[in-house]
Amino acid sequence: MTNNKNQENPVENVLAKAIEGDLEAFSVLYKENVQRIYTYIYYRTGNKHDAEDLTARVFQRALGHIRKYEDKGIPFSAWLYRIAHNLVANWHRDHSRKKEISIDETPMELPSAEMPESSMIKNQEVGELLTNVRRLPADRQMLLILKFVDGLTNMEIAAIMGKSEGAIKSLYHRTLLQLRSRIEQDGKEEL
């Protein structure tokens, strides 16, 4: 029964093989998810070096624990996001100990090579927005990234964050209000 189901769905088939320890299958999952995990970590850390380091650790940890993974019908990326979320939380904790200046106050690095079409002004606007995003609590940052970068639905985000769809909907509205008021406040301060 499960085999028939796996034959019908290639994604599930790949996942099942990866759980059994098939490295080739895991490499397919790696290629599918590396960009989204990197993007998530890049938004949360604000620099390329740490984003690469933590992305590597996410996949190393995932590979080490793949045999323990239980397929509950939730997207595989949800598991990777949770690993990334925990590693980023540890990273922030370690950095807050090491640095006197809060990392949230440091401006976001936006390499021009990654956005060749954008002008300096747009870069600055995006940088300011992301700095404001990074001042939000971790779960709200995660929500915004999943919503706007990955384009996921509330239901998918709920599965990733381990919350109900209703809770995500209400958290989303509160997050938008908080972010908006912060941006407006920043605008007033600049004037």
Place this chain on the structure above:
Amino acid sequence: MEKKAGNNSNQFENELKKKFIRFQPDENFVKKLSDKLFEQSSITLENSKKYLYNFFFILFGLFSGYFLIRIIKSILKPKKQEVKNNHSKISQPGT
């Protein structure tokens, strides 16, 4: 009034959609990480073979050492007996 607020929030959402972009990781990094992740098992195999090779080498050394000692002992034993026999002949000259 509520409609205006709704329009504003939609506008804000649209702005966010435009500003949030997906970052492309460095191709070298993706490749290097892939190599690191998926060549791990072959490295482990190599290591385990090396370990086995060393183990057999030590085992061979111990056995050959043991047999060498036995051979040396067996060569020296008859000579010792000969020396003993000679001594006994010297100590009994009158007989």
